[in-house]
Amino acid sequence: AKQQSDGTGPKPVSAASSTAGGGTTRPESDSDPDSSAAPPPQRSIAVLAFANLSEDKANEHLADGLSEEILNALAQVRGLKVAGRTSSFHYKGRNEDLRTIGKALGVAHVLEGSVRRQGDRVRITAQLVQAEDGFHLWSDTYDGNLDDVFALQERVARAVSDALQVTLSDSQATQLVDAGTANAQAYALYLAAAAAYRRRDAALYAEAIAQLEQALALDPGYARAEARAAMLQALMAAWEPTDGPAFGAARVHAERALALDPRLAEPHAALGLLATRAHRWIEARASFERALALAPQDAEIVFSHGRHLMQSGYLAAGLARVERALLIDPAHPNALWRRALASIDAGDIAAAELAIERTGELDFAWLDRGPLELARARGDWPQARRFSQALNAGASPSPHYGSACLRDPQPELDAIDAAMYGGSADERAKAKALIERCLASRPPVIPERMQIALLRMGEAELALAAIAAGPSSGQAGILVALWGPPGDAARRSPQFAAFARDYGYAALWDVHGAPDGCRRLAPSEYGCD
Secondary structure (H helix, E strand, O other), rough: OOOHHOOOOOOOOOOOOOOOOOOOOHHHHHHOOOOOOOOOOOOEEEEEEEEOOOOHHHHHHHHHHHHHHHHHHHHHHOOOOOHHHHHOOOOOOOOOOOOHHHHOOOOOOOEEEEEEEEOOEEEEEEEEEEOOOOOOOEEEEEEEEHHHHHHHHHHHHHHHHHHOOOOOOHHHOOOOOOOOOOOHHHHHHHHHHHHHHHHOOOOHHHHHHHHHHHHHHHOOHHHHHHHHHHOOOOOOOOOOOOOOOHHHHHHHHHHHHHHHOOOHHHHHHHHHHHHHHHOHHHHHHHHHHHHHOOOOOOOHHHHHHHHHHHOOHHHHHHHHHHHHHHHHHHHHHHOOOOOHHHHHHHHOOHHEEEEEHHHHOOOOOOHHHHHHHHHHHOOOOOHHHHHHHHHHHHOOOOHOOOHHHOHHHHHHHHHHHHHHOOOOOHHHHHHHHHHHHHOOOOOOOOOHHHHHHHHHHHOOHHHHHHHOOOOOEOOHHHHHHHHHHHHHHHOOOOHHHHHHOOHHHHHHHHHHHHOOOOOEEEOEEEEEE
C-alpha cells in the first residue's frame, strides 16, 4: 500500500501561513479546485484537533479532548452536519490547505484552535473559517482556570452554533456541552484515558482503566467514566477466557454506567461485546441495537453493530452498516479495514488496495497486514510467505499469533503460514499436526491463527471443532472468515448444522431469520452454502 509520502492524499501548500489555531493554511487563491463538485451544505463543519501549545507535551490529551468534546456537542445539533472525529483529527499536525480539508470532508466550515495550559490556567483560542475562501467568521480567546474548562468549551460551541445559525433544542439551549462531571480533575483523567482508547493500543489499556478508576474515586457519579471503563475492559476481555477478570469488570462498569445515565450508548456496546464473546447471540444483538438506537450517528457504534451482524452470518446487512460508518466518518480505520477484507472476498482487489492505502495514511495498527492480505488475494504465495515471516518475527508475546501453545513459536508459525499460503500436501500435514498438538494442550484461549489456518486449508470438521472449543484470541476475524470464502467448506460440511446449534447461532436465526446463504430446514436446523 502506498503511503501519503508517495504522493497520495492531499498535498500541502508551498507558501503556507501558520494560524493561531493549529497550523493549517489558507487557500492561495479564490479559484475552486473542482468547480464540478457539488458544494457542501452551509450548515456543515469539521472540528480539527486543537493544537497543544502548553510547554508540557503531556497536555496533548487535554487539547485533543477539549476539541473532541466540542465536536461531540455539535454533532448532537439537529440540522448541522459534523465531520467524524477520525476524519477531522487525521489532519492534526499536517500543514494542509483548509480548502483541501473542507473538500475532503464535505464541509463548508472548519473550526480550528489551540489550548495552552500553565498550571491551573487554561487559554483556548478558536476560530471558525469558511473552507472555500478562508474567510474568518469569528475568532476569539477564552481564558480561565482548569475548573472553568467546562464553561470555556460551552462558549466555543455556542459561538459556532450562533455563527452557523442553527436551531438548538430546548435542552441544548440550556447546555450544549455536557462533560458529565463538574470535577475538573476527574475530567482531565477521563480525557487522558480517552486518548489511550482512541489509539486502540492494548498496552495502554491498563493505565487508562486506572485513570478512569481515579476519576470515579473523585466523582462516583461520573457515568461517562464508567462507560469508557466498561468498553476498555470489554476490549481486554477479548484476550481472556469468559471467566477472566476483565469480563466481570466490564459488566460491572456497564451496569453502573446505565444506572447513572440510561441515555449512554457505549455501555450497551460493551455488553454486546461481552455477549458475543460468550456466544449469547440474541442478547448481543439486542445490546447493539439498543446502542444504535441511542447513538445512530456515532460511527463507532454503527460499525460495532455492523461487525456483529457480519460475525453472525448477516454479511450484506453488516457490510451496509460498515459503509454507513464510513459515510459518518470516512477515515474510520476499523471500517476501512473491514471494507478492504470484504473487497478481497468479493474479488475486487483494486477496491481493497484503495481501502488499505487509506489505512496507511492513518497509521492504522493493522497496516502491516495489508500487504499480506493483498498478496494472499492475488495468489502470490512467495510474497505472502515473506510478509507473514516478517510479522511472525515479532509475534512471540502476542496470543493473537498463537505462541502460547507452540514450543518454538516463530518457525512453527512460519510452518503454519506456509500451509496457508500455497502449501504442499506435506506442508499442510505438518501444519495440521502442529495445530492439533496446540489444541490438545487445551489453552484457555484458542489462538486465532490456528482456526484461520484450518479454515483456509479446508479442514472443515477440525476447524469447526476448534472454533467451538473455547474463546479465541481474535473472534471477530475468525467468524467473519467463517462466513467468507475461507469458510465455504466448513459451512457446507455435515457438521455445520450441529455446530450452529451448539454455538448459539441457530437460536439467533430462529428469531431474526436465516443468515446469508443459508435456509431454515426445521426449527434450529439450517443448511448453508
